[in-house]
Amino acid sequence: MSWPDLVARHGLDRIGLRGRLTPNQPLSAVTWFRVGGPAQLMFQPADTDDLALFLKALPPEVPVLPVGLGSNLLVRDGGIEGVVVRLAAKGFGSVEIEENGAIRAGAAVPDKRLAEAAAEAGQGGFAFYAGIPGGIGGALRMNAGAHGSETADVMVELTGVTRAGEIVQLTRQDMAYRYRHSEQPGDTIFTQALFRGEPREREAIRQEMAEVNAHREAAQPIREKTGGSTFKNPPGHSAWKLVDAAGCRGLQIGGARMSDMHCNFMINTGEATGRDLELLGETVRARVLETSGIALEWEIKRLGVWAEGQDVEPFLGKRIAEAASDG
Template sequence: MAPDCSVEGSIDAPIDTDGLRGKLTPQAPLAKLVWFKSGGKADWLFEPEDMEDLKEFLRRLDGQLPVMALGLGSNMIVRDGGVPGVVIKLGKPFADVSIDDETCIVDCGGGAHGILVASAARDCGVAGLEFMRGIPGTVGGFVRMNGGAYGREVSDVLIDCDVVMPGGAMHTLPASDLQYSYRHSALPQGAVVVRARFQGEPGDPEAIGATMDEIAEARENSQPLRTKTGGSTFKNPPGKKAWELVDAAGCRGLKMGGAQVSEKHTNFLINTGDATSADIEGLGEEVKRRVYENSGVELEWEIQRVGRP
């Protein structure tokens, strides 16, 4: 008999957890789960044991609390006041990748890392997904945000995805339903992406691997990967590059508290050690102000900012 859901501490759970098998944690620190290593706590953090466990948890919750899925936390600022409601963290049971050699369809769980998806496709001689080597996140995150890198994005290859809605129902949504635009989709708030299928094409594993190596080297050479960062901060405006606008506004190396604009790539903000999320977000807003004052271009955040200020 499977053990019931474990609930840490003495705080009453928001639902009856009898029969659930995942881990439900109240007042769960999120800083350790996001790349910036800053921010507050989740009211509740749920780590489901498997798909049925997740569906049953959300069925019981029945929309009573807001729900947010969390992947690698690589493109996110969790505000210092924490995240209301329930944060869903998908673990290993949602990180599998399988490939149909005949159709070149790559079927993967929402918790699978981009590098794992690209590497599995390479090993099977499936091309077209190399760009995922350059996306620091999980399938669920970059399906929601239309993640992209090095000239391609998810909307170019997504066939469909399975999502569990706040009430626990699961739906398969074709890519056309997501109404993709640059770093945006029409995926409903609170929907959790649990699987996705991507269309690849036949390719040579060595050539695919070489392209992936080039992407890895380009990221290493141009981005502050070995710092506490959150990836690209602002969307590239039409016909322009965000980093060039930030640089032209004199923001390279600009600091606010423990946050700093990267010297290596000016579209990256970094936590130099003890930055609060307020420092990081405040610095981003100051960069936006200076860029607008200098160029008349209003930058848009690419990084998700969630939670209470």
């Protein structure tokens, strides 16, 4: 599928941008699942000011979607209409330790790198990031966490750019964090954040990070094409236990499979399409609903449009209606 050219239509090549504009950029190359159609336009800004300039010039009716490292994204096969903003390491990948021990990190910094920088600075509270395969921008958006800790524990304030091109400063309170969620509008793009932990011995921090990494390597299919945890843990339950009890460990549709190692992870076995993965996920949700009465919520972000005639109904449509009527 090829989208109409937004650059020519809106004169975006004539406003003095310093970043990179790429029409019809395939997104399979930038997601860990390695699936998905093209973005109508991808913009990689040079810095925060460049991003603000772009958003001010872009007509408000054009949708904008920020995409980070692509570790927890499932892009549908029809691609994404509008603009995908991807922050590159060159402009948004710095990590700085301030005099008071606080850490300032760009949104393109991998979570693991922030954990390493904090350990080197003797700042505790960041070890959980060592096991999260994402970037700081996504962590700020979804309050990423693991092992009993989360982003809200260490984030102090952040810088973002609104859809109207206004640069804003937001505090932890402004984000109204809760489990894997924040209340900020999805079209505000976070560019950097200030974090603060607690002074701690470097060796103790590194030992904690080693334990996090050892657990991840032993329990998760980290060498596969995967998007991390597929479903959120419902209150009082573990998603993987519900998936397992529904008989979905190793379940495969097309090239998509629920991992035999950790059944809350979907993997692309090599030839999966975006539809294969989403159909597998909705099949699992339907079976869990039937066996437990619990409606799992996606943790992976599903974006874009389906290829023609390839849509997938939530819970496979008919099944959720049947389950609701039975209840």
